[in-house]
Amino acid sequence: MATTIADNDRIVIVGGGIIGCLCAYYLRELGHRGAVTVLEPDPTYRFASTALSAASIRAQFATPVNVELSLFGIGFLRSVRELLHPETDIGLVENGYLILADEAAAAPRRQALAMQRSLGADIEEMDPAAVRARFPWLNVDDIAFATFGRTGEGWFDAWALLQSARRAALERNVTIKTDAAEAFETRGDRVTSVVCASHDRLEADWFINAAGALSGQVSAMLGTSIPIAPRKRTVFHFKAPVDAAGMPMLFDRSGAWMRPEGDGFIGGIQPHIDDDFDAHDDFEPHHELFHETLWPLLAQRVPALEELRLLSAWAGHYEMNLFDHNGIVGPSTDLPNFFYATGFSGHGVMHSPGVARGVAERLRFGAYRSIDLTPLSVGRIERNEPLPESAIY
Ligand SMILES: Cc1cc2nc3c(=O)[nH]c(=O)nc-3n(C[C@H](O)[C@H](O)[C@H](O)COP(=O)(O)OP(=O)(O)OC[C@H]3O[C@@H](n4cnc5c(N)ncnc54)[C@H](O)[C@@H]3O)c2cc1C
Numbered sequence: 001m002a003t004t005i006a007d008n009d010r011i012v013i014v015g016g017g018i019i020g021c022l023c024a025y026y027l028r029e030l031g032h033r034g035a036v037t038v039l040e041p042d043p044t045y046r047f048a049s050t051a052l053s054a055a056s057i058r059a060q061f062a063t064p065v066n067v068e069l070s071l072f073g074i075g076f077l078r079s080v081r082e083l084l085h086p087e088t089d090i091g092l093v094e095n096g097y098l099i100l101a102d103e104a105a106a107a108p109r110r111q112a113l114a115m116q117r118s119l120g121a122d123i124e125e126m127d128p129a130a131v132r133a134r135f136p137w138l139n140v141d142d143i144a145f146a147t148f149g150r151t152g153e154g155w156f157d158a159w160a161l162l163q164s165a166r167r168a169a170l171e172r173n174v175t176i177k178t179d180a181a182e183a184f185e186t187r188g189d190r191v192t193s194v195v196c197a198s199h200d201r202l203e204a205d206w207f208i209n210a211a212g213a214l215s216g217q218v219s220a221m222l223g224t225s226i227p228i229a230p231r232k233r234t235v236f237h238f239k240a241p242v243d244a245a246g247m248p249m250l251f252d253r254s255g256a257w258m259r260p261e262g263d264g265f266i267g268g269i270q271p272h273i274d275d276d277f278d279a280h281d282d283f284e285p286h287h288e289l290f291h292e293t294l295w296p297l298l299a300q301r302v303p304a305l306e307e308l309r310l311l312s313a314w315a316g317h318y319e320m321n322l323f324d325h326n327g328i329v330g331p332s333t334d335l336p337n338f339f340y341a342t343g344f345s346g347h348g349v350m351h352s353p354g355v356a357r358g359v360a361e362r363l364r365f366g367a368y369r370s371i372d373l374t375p376l377s378v379g380r381i382e383r384n385e386p387l388p389e390s391a392i393y
Helices: 018-030 065-077 101-116 126-136 157-171 214-218 287-301 303-306 348-365
Strands: 011-014 036-039 097-101 123-126 145-149 175-177 181-187 190-196 201-203 204-209 228-239 249-251 257-261 264-268 308-320 330-331 336-344
Touching: 011 123, 018 036, 018 157, 018 336, 036 249, 065 101, 065 348, 097 348, 101 123, 101 145, 123 126, 126 145, 157 175, 157 287, 157 348, 204 214, 214 228, 214 308, 214 336, 228 287, 264 348, 287 303, 287 308, 336 348
Parallel strands: 011 036, 011 204, 036 175, 097 249, 204 336
Antiparallel strands: 097 145, 123 145, 181 190, 190 201, 228 264, 228 308, 249 257, 257 264, 330 336
C-alpha cells in the first residue's frame, strides 16, 4: 500500500489533546487538503493529561531524540504566536532546570551533558560552590554535581497551548468531533473505519492513535497490544517563605521536584513502585505522598520549606510506556495505515510540536524531515530492543 497520503485522503485522529490537535495542525501546515477529523469525547479536557500536566520543558534528557524534540519544542513555544495564533499567551518562563546529583550519578550525567551540548542544548555544569552562590536557599551539602539549563528550559501554560492548538486546527478546516472511538473495522492489513460511541461510523484512509493514557485501550480495539498504561501522578500546590524570583525548576537527586507557580510553588515525586499501578479512572490525589515523602525531601533540600503551607493538589495520568519510558511514534507494523503518537511517559507536552510535525512529515512525505523519529518506532518493542530514557521524574 501507499506509504504517503494522497492530497484528498481522509485522516482520523483519535484523541484531541495536545498531540492530536498539533498533528492536525501540522498536516494542514504541510499542505494536506483531504478531510482531517479529530475525535475527542470531552471538550472540557477534564481528565486529559495535557490539562493536568506540570507544563514544563527541559533539554536535559539521556536519549538524543528526546533532546532534539525538546529543542524543537522550545523553538515552537517561543514562536507560538506566529505559528498558532497572534492572541496566544502561554506565559513561557525560561528559568531553566537545576538538576542535582551525587557522586554516583555524576559520570552518566556528564556523559548525557556532553550529548545534550553536542545537539545544541545550553546546559551548564555547576559545582556545589557555584550552586550555593547562585541559589543561596539551597542545601548542597550532599551534592557533588549539578546541571542547569541557562536557556531553553522552563515552564508555560499547557491549557493555553492546547486551546490555541485546537483553535489553529479548527481555523485550518479540521473537524473536531465530540465523540469517542469504540471499535475499528479492517480489511486485510488496512484499517478502514472507526465506529464511534455515537454509533457514527467514519471511513478514512489513515488513522492516528493520539489517545494519551488510553491509547493502549484504543490499540486493543484492533487486537494489537502496546505497553502503554495510565499511571497516576500527583501535583501539590503550596506556599512557602522562599524568594521565587529567578528560581529554576529544581530536581533533587531524590527525584522530588518543585518550581514556582503563581504566588506559590508546585512540586511532586513519583510514588513508590508498589503504589504505582494502572490508575484506570482514579484521579484522586495521592495525599499521603506529600506528608510522608515529598515534604521531608524538599525541606531537607530547601530548609525554608519547613514552614510550607499546602494549598491544593491534583492528579493526572501519565501515558506510561512500561517498556522503556519513551514515546511510540509512527506506523504500526501490522496495520501500516494506523499510526501511533503516544507513550511519552511524562514529557508529551514539551515534545508535542516535534512529534506532531514528525507524524505529519511521515504521512505527507513518507519520511521524517525535521527530526528522525525512527528510534521511537514500535518495531523496537517487537524486537525487544528498549531505548531506555533514564532521565524520568
Ligand atoms: C501530573 C502530570 C505532570 C506532567 N508534567 C509534564 C511536564 O511538565 N511536561 C511535559 O511535557 N509533560 C508532562 N506531562 C505529560 C503530558 O501531560 C502528556 O505526555 C501529554 O499531555 C500527552 O498529550 P496527549 O494529547 O497524548 O494526551 P491527552 O492530553 O490526555 O489527550 C488525549 C485525549 O484522548 C482522548 N481519548 C481517550 N480515549 C479516546 C477514545 N477512545 N476516542 C477518542 N478520544 C479519546 C482523551 O479524552 C484525551 O483528551 C505530565 C503529565 C501529568 C499527568
